[in-house]
Amino acid sequence: MTIRSFFSTALLVxxxxxxxxxxxxxxxxxxxxxxxxxxxxxxxxxxxxxxxTRILYDAGRTVAGADDPRLGKIDVVLVSHMxxxxxxxxxxxxxxxxxxxxxxxxxxxxxxxxxxxIAVKTGAKIVTGSEMPSFLAxxxxxxxxxEKNSMLVRFGGMQTIGGVGITTVPAAHSNGISGDFVGQxxxxxxxxxxxxxxAGPATGYVLKFSNGLVVYxxxxxxxxxxxKDVVGKYYKPQxxxxxxxxxxxxxxxxxxxxxxxxxxxxxVIASHANEVATQNGKVIAGTKTxxxxxxxxxxxxxxxxxxxxxxxxxxxxxxxx
Numbered sequence: 001m002t003i004r005s006f007f008s009t010a011l012l013v014x015x016x017x018x019x020x021x022x023x024x025x026x027x028x029x030x031x032x033x034x035x036x037x038x039x040x041x042x043x044x045x046x047x048x049x050x051x052x053t054r055i056l057y058d059a060g061r062t063v064a065g066a067d068d069p070r071l072g073k074i075d076v077v078l079v080s081h082m083x084x085x086x087x088x089x090x091x092x093x094x095x096x097x098x099x100x101x102x103x104x105x106x107x108x109x110x111x112x113x114x115x116x117x118i119a120v121k122t123g124a125k126i127v128t129g130s131e132m133p134s135f136l137a138x139x140x141x142x143x144x145x146x147e148k149n150s151m152l153v154r155f156g157g158m159q160t161i162g163g164v165g166i167t168t169v170p171a172a173h174s175n176g177i178s179g180d181f182v183g184q185x186x187x188x189x190x191x192x193x194x195x196x197x198x199a200g201p202a203t204g205y206v207l208k209f210s211n212g213l214v215v216y217x218x219x220x221x222x223x224x225x226x227x228k229d230v231v232g233k234y235y236k237p238q239x240x241x242x243x244x245x246x247x248x249x250x251x252x253x254x255x256x257x258x259x260x261x262x263x264x265x266x267x268v269i270a271s272h273a274n275e276v277a278t279q280n281g282k283v284i285a286g287t288k289t290x291x292x293x294x295x296x297x298x299x300x301x302x303x304x305x306x307x308x309x310x311x312x313x314x315x316x317x318x319x320x321x
Contacts, residue, residue, distance in 0.1 A: 032305030053162030080219030088114025111183030130200025238315030
């Protein structure tokens with residue numbers, strides 16, 4: 001064997017595993033308020049399985065409606081709970097409208113919601129737990145979609161769609177449906193009385209991807225014992241997405257405790273910070289996001305809008321982080 005052929009063969013052997021590995025990664029793309037930044041209302045993430053199945057998690061207010069060109073193909077829409085900043089009561093007119101500290105969310109999605117409008121436009125399934133599926137099924141029907149695309153998965157059960165396993169897990173948070181989403185006279189009466197309709201417990205999710213990666217999505221939650229016994233011990237996620245915004249959910253130190261002591265993933269993506277967390281893609285000193293990073297024992301990935309992160313089956317970021 002010549003030296004040239006030896007090195008050619010060695011290069012080919014080295015490249016094949018990399019090629020196979022690249023095809024076996026879960027891609028995570030934040031759809032936030034400003035390209036390259038982590039901003040106040042940022043919740044939405046798109047997960048793409050190696051087989052091409054695409055899942056939108058908590059569309060919120062930063063996805064610019066069903067026509068947002070960043071969406072592409074969406075197969076599943078997840079809604080952790082019915083609050084407007086997750087279900088989507090209003091949204092940007094176009095991607096990156098406004099600024100990180102003053103987002104333009106002037107377009108109303110009421111009474112349907114951004115999540116329902118996106119599901120109708122893309123033909124996606126909406127997968128939720130508690131008492132949310134029946135309400136969302138009716139919304140799909142009224143919006144011209146298929147009510148059967150609202151699918152139930154309660155705690156302990158699992159739906160498999162496009163090769164991805166999806167289940168709900170407990171979250172400690174409220175889950176009222178506002179009168180704005182109910183609409184018509186009943187919605188007006190609810191608003192006048194200051195009451196919301198009850199949609200059952202809020203949820204988080206556990207996703208099982210085809211490459212073996214298990215991901216915990218916290219939704220909005222405080223610290224719960226289920227994070228250790230159900231999520232950590234039973235589902236054993238390698239990657240977590242956790243809220244860090246304080247007041248309405250766990251704060252940065254509480255979230256770090258959940259990651260370090262309860263769930264114990266190999267890596268975590270910060271979410272729901274309710275702040276201008278970055279400038280020019282760099283974490284701002286003194287922010288809750290910085291506090292969370294400093295208090296957490298595993299790699300913390302900041303979801304910069306539009307920047308795709310790719311994870312292997314063990315939760316290690318292979319690109320984009």
